[in-house]
């Protein structure tokens with residue numbers, strides 16, 4: 145494979161990459177950097193941990209160095225933590241340029257961000273919601289001279305789901321110039337390829353790693369068939385085993401909901417495991433602090449919702465445990481991709497109950513690989529079962545006292561305010577709608593009842609006529 149300098153990168157960038165431990169380009173870098181340097185749009189689809197970030201950071205820095213101005217490049221990404229991670233790569237690789245970057249994400253002070261944006265940073269790394277808020281509310285900065293628009297985890301940004309970015313993306317796309325270079329990257333681009341292609345129309349270059357299997361070879365993928373009621377005992381047993389056998393291993397455990405994440409964290413702490421939680425109901429500063437503790441290996445276990453499923457690059461992670469089987473194969477691919485990165489080995493264990501077997505089949509079909517069973521000595525699990533279940537129940541009760549559900553409600557209201565809605569009005573509107581619905585139902589029932597009575601009396605009358 146070609147060396148970095150053969151891809152058209154300047155010597156200072158090649159040296160900077162080398163200092164970061166990037167001595168030879170990965171396939172996605174070798175394939176995408178030259179067309180980007182030629183001014184083409186690029187859609188890059190490569191497996192998790194294959195170096196997609198540097199595949200866009202390096203050519204953007206190269207072009208920036210030739211004509212530096214702000215705001216030169218906008219990178220959009222679905223999560224706040226990921227935005228900071230990308231900013232760090234820009235900062236380190238772009239150090240010789242004196243690069244100015246600005247991270248614009250939710251949960252942090254908007255005024256400070258607005259001020260930073262007005263100082264024309266070279267690169268802005270943002271989550272769509274917060275950047276759209278800035279565009280709607282201030283005119284202290286302009287994206288009109290932008291040269292590069294990058295969508296990292298591009299398929300997620302275009303997906304319509306619980307965190308729907310499409311309305312915010314519309315605002316952003318209106319604010320950027322039509323003449324720009326658009327770079328789209330993800331490990332799972334293919335489902336949304338057509339939508340993505342409409343964003344990248346400047347002689348787009350599409351690159352996908354030539355591989356049947358959608359996950360990396362270094363990843364040992366297992367499943368563990370467990371009844372729902374004993375899941376946590378299995379989890380505690382697994383963690384204990386990994387900790388006993390490997391001193392320096394870090395583990396990420398993915399859960400379905402914020403509440404489950406919180407409960408598991410409390411429970412593992414009661415068993416003296418060094419764990420931290422990361423989910424969207426935490427304050428942003430707590431989220432950053434939790435991630436920092438995990439990254440520095442002070443805490444070896446991160447329990448997270450899918451907010452951590454994409455993009456996070458933590459080399460020490462050797463194990464990913466899926467406490468629930470992901471409902472979508474795509475989510476599975478990103479979750480297990482938090483380990484076995486950049487050629488390292490890793491193992492993923494997906495807990496599967498009897499109700500999830502069809503989900504495993506869907507995953508296997510998508511990744512083109514069969515998961516292997518992970519064997520556990522059941523007796524050891526049974527030994528701790530009662531203790532684990534009692535501890536979990538204690539945690540559930542503690543959480544009830546902490547008004548977790550109430551906080552969820554408050555967060556919902558905060559979100560409404562951020563979306564420009566009045567939560568009280570919304571509640572009133574909902575209550576009124578429910579009232580109208582109830583009234584309509586009553587009315588319908590009454591009409592039906594009257595019709596039935598009428599039919600009945602006509603029937604009786606008819607039978608009387610017939611007599």
Ligand SMILES: Nc1ncnc2c1ncn2[C@@H]1O[C@H](COP(=O)(O)OP(=O)(O)OP(=O)(O)O)[C@@H](O)[C@H]1O
Pocket residue numbers: 165166167168169170173190191192193194195196197198330331454455456457459481485486
């Ligand atoms: N050329 C290279 N040589 C060695 N290591 C590299 C190279 N390029 C990137 N890396 C390292 O590989 C790791 C993964 O890179 P990166 O986070 O960009 O992966 P990704 O493809 O974006 O993964 P994901 O799909 O999970 O977001 C990083 O730690 C990065 O420093």
